[in-house]
Amino acid sequence: MGILDGKRILVTGVLTEASIAFSAARLAQEQGAEVILSSFGRQMKITSVIAERLPQPARVIELDATSEEDLAALPERLGGNIDGIVHAIAFAPKDALGGVFLDTPFESVSNAVHVSAFSLKAIAVAARPVLNPGAGIVALTFDATVAWPVYDWMGVAKAALESTARYLAKYxxxxxxxxxxxxxxxxxxxxxxxxxxxxxxxxxxxDRAPLGWDQKDTEPAGKAIVSLLSDWFPATTGEMVHVDGGFHMTGA
Known part of the structure; x- marks a missing residue:
């Protein structure tokens, strides 16, 4: 038996096999879940190809997290109740990244926050009518409690994402x-x-992560996601789990 036996999980953001979202989808299937992927626009074809590389081919539904039409249609497109959502959606324009923090226009900031943070609330609310009690929603972040070099407004968007997750957990x-x-x-x-x-x-x-760090291994993050989706964390919400080899707790 797997820890997700009988559960249906929506996984967003699968574009390549190297993504954390793909690892989460693969591991979720291996743990007994039915996985549904979402994509939109020109990326739909890419996601559909990648879906065939999962242990079991997954259905791909259209979901642009900034489209009111797609959000309204989400419950119907899911085709039944679900037990979890993996939010792996993030985007920032080029002029919002790479050391240009002081020069980024608000339009680019707004775009980054809309796609990377507000989308978590938008998808959760859209799926709310078909979310089973005990469902888990897991979003991917890059610890926004500190300022990282070059991450710039994506760091701000991730801080908004983390706060959004806490408020969703509350409500x-x-x-x-x-x-x-x-x-x-x-x-x-x-x-x-x-x-x-x-x-x-x-x-x-x-050099600094006590457990070391493999930049190509997305499985540890995928395992953490699947664990949080499962019934093994029934009283855990509003939490941020670090899967970083311990880097976050080290000093200089």
């Missing part, structure tokens, strides 16, 4: 819905490689 707790975060260390994902200068963060992680 959805009465319905038995848990909302938590997984903060992984730097990984060679599409999202990370698109940030100018991000390799500087990767370089120091292996």
């Amino acid at each position: 959805l707790g009465g319905e038995g819905i848990r909302v938590n975060l997984v903060s992984a260390g730097p990984l060679k994902t599409t999202a990370a490689t698109s940030i100018p200068g991000f390799e500087g963060l990767e370089a120091m992680w292996g």
Whole structure:
């Protein structure tokens, strides 16, 4: 028996096999879950191809987290109740990253926060009619309690995401819905490689993380996500679990 036997899980943000979301989807299936992926626009074709590489081919539904039409149609597209959501959606325009913090226009900041933070609330509320009691929502962050080099407004958006998760945990707790975060260390994902200068963060992680750090291994983060989706954390909500080799607790 797997820890997600009989559960249906929506996983967003699967674009490549190197992504944390793909690891979460694969591990969720291995633990007994039915997995539904979401994508939108031109990315739908990519996600559909990647879906075939899971242990069991997964259905892909259309969901643009900034589209009111898609959000309204989400319960119907899911085709029944679900027991969990993996939020792996983030985006910031190029002029919001890479050391240009002081020059970024508000339009770019607004875009980053809308896609990367507000989308968590939007998806949770849209799925609310079909979320079973005890459901788990897990979002991916990169610890925004500190300021990172080059992360700039994505760091601000992640701080908003983390706060959004806590407020969702507060307001959805009465319905038995848990909302938590997984903060992984730097990984060679599409999202990370698109940030100018991000390799500087990767370089120091292996030296300072007590457990070491493999930038290509997304499985530890995937395992944390699956664990938080399961019934093994029935009284945990509003929490951020670090999966970073212990880097977050070290000093200089």
